Amino acid sequence: MGMVSMGQDITQRVQTEALLRESEERLRTVLQNMPVMMSAFDNQGTLIVWNRECERVTGYLASEIVGNPNALELLYPNPEYRAEIVAQWQNSNHHYRDWECQITCKDGNLKIVAWSSIASDFPIPNWAFWDIGVDVTHRKQIEDQLRYSAYYDALTGLPNRTFFLEQLQHAINKQQTEERELFAVLFLDLDRFEMVKYTFGHAIANQLLRLATERLRECLSPTDILSRVGTDQFAILLNPVENTAEVTHRTECIHQAISLPFHLNNQDIFSSVSIGIALSSTGYTHPEDYLQAADSAMHQAKTSYSTRHVLFDPKIHEILLARLQMETELRRAIEQDAFEVYYQPIVCLQAGIISGFEALVRWNHPTWGRVSPVEFIPVAEEARLISLIDRWVLQAACHQLRKWQQDFPHLDYLTMSVNISGQQLMQLGLLERLDGVLQETGISGNQLKLEITESVIMENTASETVLLNQLRTLGIQLSIDDFGTGYSSLGRLHQLPIDTLKIDRSFVNRMETDSEGYEIVRAILTLAHSLEMDAIAEGIETSQQLVQLRELGCNYGQGYFFSPPMNSTEAAALLAANRRW
Template identity: 40%
Template structure:
């Protein structure tokens, strides 16, 4: 067998170096055997079959071929017919084409899949007939495994092993494309569920981030059990997961998935021996309710999830276009409100406060008005809550205080100090929390050179309740400036009477809802009579808001109320019209 093998190698050497090199046959065989690359020599039998006539040591190591395995032999005897078919096909092609070629193939060897890069070099005789083919073998298994691991990490979350946002989006693109092409089953096509853990930050703060990570791994396992095998679960970010339901029939099916998840969340988690209860907020968007773009589906499901949180958490919300349009409109309105404050596009209107005994002007309440260049009049009921939610209220409050003080200065310069009246400016609880209100008022009245008595601030009970201690301290500082404090919407909260002696308050303003229901001798009449007596005994001024007819005026006068305001006397007026009232002309005195 050895002689036959060396004769075959001699033939290779003849082709490589000429007949004169044949004396070094054994040395050439030894060199090839020591190469750091696998080499096989493949020839043809007389019957036309291909056979392996030489395998060097490197190739034997790659495929765990024992040294006792003898050649020549058919390729199938080394690996088996199924595994050798790729190589055999390429060898036959090399024999027939006489052209070198490169190819990649894989084979099971030693209990694992080997990835091989091969080059086939045909060797021809003097007549040009291919008699043998040299096959080089480079083991790329380690590189392929590293590439596979790299791809896995690129598309999977390192903590939970779930698909990450990139892979989730890719799968979503496929599902949407299938739905668009009409290949999806009848129904609503595909859907996205965005799942956010409620109060996850509390777990991190209570038990540490390492425990939080273990909780997320458990959470991933729980969510897997709640979805179908055909659905895709992914982790998009810290405490946010997503589910792709590629084929669903109706919304009820999606709601059932949500219910299974909520039911699972009701069970406690064992976190380092501690029972942890949590919940999730789920948003759902489908290819019918949302746009037909993957990113839009994710965005809309995320919007629905935040709607679920706003509605109280631990619930599932289905995305609705109308709700989203309103939210987008609010977003644009917020941007325009910020610009309006910056550009001084807002106005203060002034509603008169009337002395009920003399029917003379006592003061004004300054009310912000916004006339949008496209939308027209924007109700304060729409933009004030938006300003408070977004924090714009701080700049808006500062603008209102500056504008009011500037207007007071103008009225003093025009009508004289003796005819000028105080102006009430509303201050939001958000501004008390985020701004130094006392310093802001002091700087503003000093800038315009007006006495503190010319400004009165109004705040609501909800503003006080947000931070009673802080508010009390700030109000005390404000009163030192000579500024009086009015408690607005009095009677609408639970503790209004307590505030009269607990906080530095000078004025109480009875909410308009009381006046609207006021009838001679009814329960409200008795309550308001008591409040008037109590306020007067404590030395507080009392203002009744929302007066709209003469009957209310008469009853309030009988109850010994001091001051009133409302549409019966005047709507809020632009600064010029309000200024005309300083002349003593009082149009609310009806004949």
């Protein structure tokens, strides 16, 4: 009986082993044809299953991987990363675990595989655990692209506003726990970007942004963050900083970097940057508040003539509210034609008679009363309303000149000077509009003088020079306003189609008491006459200034000594009086 029982046991064991081998072969066959990656390891960590999907994804055949003691080195060449993978498998023991890894394929390419590791209790002897994997490389690439689009700017490659605010929140949190950790938020606006875009097109403007980005990067430390938060606006997180002096110094470095010429479209283009600064000492807890504070300070810097950057102060918010209210009222005034043109006579100094007038816009608000141009002109420029005001003044002044020509036929030599902003100068259709005004009012082109500030005309591009020459073909005269205030490029002055230099009032006012002021006026007059240009002295207030200017051979003058700006009725009365000086 014992022999029979032993024989039966052997038979059963053989049958069981046969069934197990058959089951294992069926399982291997199933695994080989699964549409997902299937691999299995034995208790010694050797690969014993590598199906066709694994071969397809990695390029390694089963014959190269199964049983190969160096299989992991082939798939994960980096030893540190390979150690992490082994740790993942060890952590998978006795339970399921989902994880991802980066496999090095046979051709050297990298692919990302999402694995589910199933641990030991497996019906096949010596199978420690097995993995089910899916190639998610394409999905990861799409996710990375979406993540990049969500956090980065495609044009410059910089982090965007969303990313910046998240990093700023981290800095705020750290500053709250480590009070000595200070930071600063800078908000930057690239000046003259719109002019470049409208003059040269979007491609050149985009190139300007990329070049500006490179220069800004060079000004930063490794821990700082630079972000593009608007069309031509950037934000910088300086983190950490020692004190306000460091922030100011680094801000000056940024100004210097951007002020260097950009070589675009085969010529040098100059730009600058307005910067607002918000320090962590402000104590805000939300990143949006810091960005808004720095933005507010930047707008203050943009409208200031005395500084290129402004440190945020809570009072700035009140100033901006007032500015916003003024912008609203300006828009209403434009819609309702609520402006008025005043006229200041321009006198021929040698003959002592009125040769023309300068048209000056005035605004009498129904509630605020008379608003100074010093207050509303900068707001109009920032809000891009100045070209609309300029256009209205131009038309009204030309109509008025035509009326005076009709009322005083013997004064047919009178001219009208009208200021034109840089915004209007770069607008399309300017030449056609000016020609239309001349045709409509019936005055000739040589009776109209356009006054352009020195800062605008001296930074003009080649295309703007062409436009100025086209204006000359209409007979229109061109004057440089406020000449001598520091923007001029004397080497280029002779290349520009300019008829008149207007000497800034600050030099004329100093002539009596300051020999330097006198010499500056003399030098400007010498320059003008050598270039066959006329000169107009602004701000004449005393008889002594008039005597000095006549001695120096100045052609024309204007100022309160002759008359303040007047409305059209008062100006007509002055013409009728035939006043001489």
